[in-house]
Amino acid sequence: MGTQNRLWYQKKRTWFLLFFVICTGLFISTLPKELPRNVAYLAKAYSEPEIAEGALAIAKRNPKIIALLGELEPMHTFDMVEGSVGYSKTGDSVAITIGVRGDKKIKNIRSKMDVLAEKVNGKWEYVNIKVRIKKPDELKQTIPILVK
Structure with a gap:
């Protein structure tokens, strides 16, 4: 009964966090070195x-x-x-x-x-x-x- 009552964003939290970290990394890597x-x-x-x-x-x-x-x-x-x-x-x-x-x-x-x-x-x-x-x-x- 524990996993049935969790909201959809609680189930997908790890994927959202991973997506956010990857997007942030890509953004920082595109900033000019100067x-x-x-x-x-x-x-x-x-x-x-x-x-x-x-x-x-x-x-x-x-x-x-x-x-x-x-x-x-x-x-x-x-x-x-x-x-x-x-x-x-x-x-x-x-x-x-x-x-x-x-x-x-x-x-x-x-x-x-x-x-x-x-x-x-x-x-x-x-x-x-x-x-x-x-x-x-x-x-x-x-x-x-x-x-x-």
Whole structure:
């Protein structure tokens, strides 16, 4: 009488657990090998927000950016997650790509800011800052903000 009264999911519990373990293993095996490094870079970039914020402040003063996008909005929490971050092996240079938005309400405008900075005497100095307008196609261009 013991096995007759058990519910169907109690009878199949071992198979469900095995299926779950196999699916989890397959999912983990498909993750990119660089994922831990990328997460570490992202965490480091969040701990040094002055890099991206300083570049944004420089870009805000560019007249061409103001004409196309309007006044640039401050960075949002997930802007770096949507972009990319890469540090050199020694950690003394960084390349960051983040989305930027202006207060002009242009439909479907997509733009990114690329920042390359190096740490000199404990302070970040910008090597290159540019804004890429990706969409709409009629506005598509790259605007150099700072080139050294």
